[in-house]
Amino acid sequence: MQKIYFFLGKGGVGKSTTSTLTAIENSLKGEKVLLSSMDPAHNLRDLFEREITQEPVEINENLFVSEISLDYWVEEYLKDVERQLAKSYAYLTALSLEKSFEIIRYSPGIEEYALLRAFKFYIKKYKKFDKIIFDMPPTGLTLKFLSLPKLSQVWLEKLVDLRNEIIKKKEIITRIHFGNITIERDELLNKLNSQLNEYDEIRKIIEDKNTTELVLVLNQDKLSFAESNLIIEKLKVADLSVSKVYVNKYDEKIPVDKINEAFGAYELKFFPLNSEPITGYDNLVEYLKRNNFLSR
Numbered sequence: 001m002q003k004i005y006f007f008l009g010k011g012g013v014g015k016s017t018t019s020t021l022t023a024i025e026n027s028l029k030g031e032k033v034l035l036s037s038m039d040p041a042h043n044l045r046d047l048f049e050r051e052i053t054q055e056p057v058e059i060n061e062n063l064f065v066s067e068i069s070l071d072y073w074v075e076e077y078l079k080d081v082e083r084q085l086a087k088s089y090a091y092l093t094a095l096s097l098e099k100s101f102e103i104i105r106y107s108p109g110i111e112e113y114a115l116l117r118a119f120k121f122y123i124k125k126y127k128k129f130d131k132i133i134f135d136m137p138p139t140g141l142t143l144k145f146l147s148l149p150k151l152s153q154v155w156l157e158k159l160v161d162l163r164n165e166i167i168k169k170k171e172i173i174t175r176i177h178f179g180n181i182t183i184e185r186d187e188l189l190n191k192l193n194s195q196l197n198e199y200d201e202i203r204k205i206i207e208d209k210n211t212t213e214l215v216l217v218l219n220q221d222k223l224s225f226a227e228s229n230l231i232i233e234k235l236k237v238a239d240l241s242v243s244k245v246y247v248n249k250y251d252e253k254i255p256v257d258k259i260n261e262a263f264g265a266y267e268l269k270f271f272p273l274n275s276e277p278i279t280g281y282d283n284l285v286e287y288l289k290r291n292n293f294l295s296r
């Protein structure tokens, strides 16, 4: 069964580095891995020191890497909204919608919807991979993205209730005749229900611990600890929890009791501090061997 990993944590702690190392480690152990960046400020290309595109690039026979283009998925999302609007409200086409779209493009909430679409597309298209590892954007956007399915569901449920009330009161039910069978349906209600199902599906995937794991990356410093605790708290609200904690830029000289005390409940993995940034495929592999993640 395919597993999905989200690497989260404060900016600069090493989400990109540790997700890349993990992807390489797993691929060299024989698993088919797709590593994909959702961070609009992409840097997998710097880590691999080569061009990385939205279309996954082959790194070794088991490892493919891509950088998801947020702009592309925002466009796709808006085009879809436009189609829906044009269908439902024909009169709107007479107005200048283009101007409104400029505003919608930069409205709060658009980016997480766009990322959710990208996510859905990826897990469907790349089903054959044993692991899909997502290198995530900064905490704010990541938390919004992860909470979106639940939040949308809550909203949609309210809208469905409201729609049902309206239908009951006004009896604006469209009757469609198929031979002698009459089914009653309401277009909007159908749409709301199908969206509800869609979010429910995504939620089930993200919340299922056998499928999805949230990996929290942190460093041995106060700020990183504080933000990590914040992430854990906020995830709880969305019925999500971290399963692994990766301590990056780990310094053996600093005692680990503070980490054990704060994060001992999670599966811990330590990535030692390197004397310099770890970039280039060969150097990344060498780092894994030097630190016994891979045998020589």
Ligand SMILES: Nc1ncnc2c1ncn2[C@@H]1O[C@H](COP(=O)(O)OP(=O)(O)O)[C@@H](O)[C@H]1O
Binding pocket: 009, 010, 011, 012, 013, 014, 015, 016, 017, 018, 043, 248, 249, 250, 271, 272, 273, 274, 275, 276, 277, 278
């Ligand atoms: N284990 C490590 N040893 C040395 N430098 C590291 C290590 N992990 C990350 N870095 C460096 O720290 C910086 C931030 O890492 P990055 O992976 O880009 O973090 P994030 O994706 O969380 O923003 C980069 O310059 C990176 O090369």
Ligand SMILES: [Mg+2]
Binding pocket: 015, 016, 017, 039, 043, 135
């Ligand atoms: Mg990064």
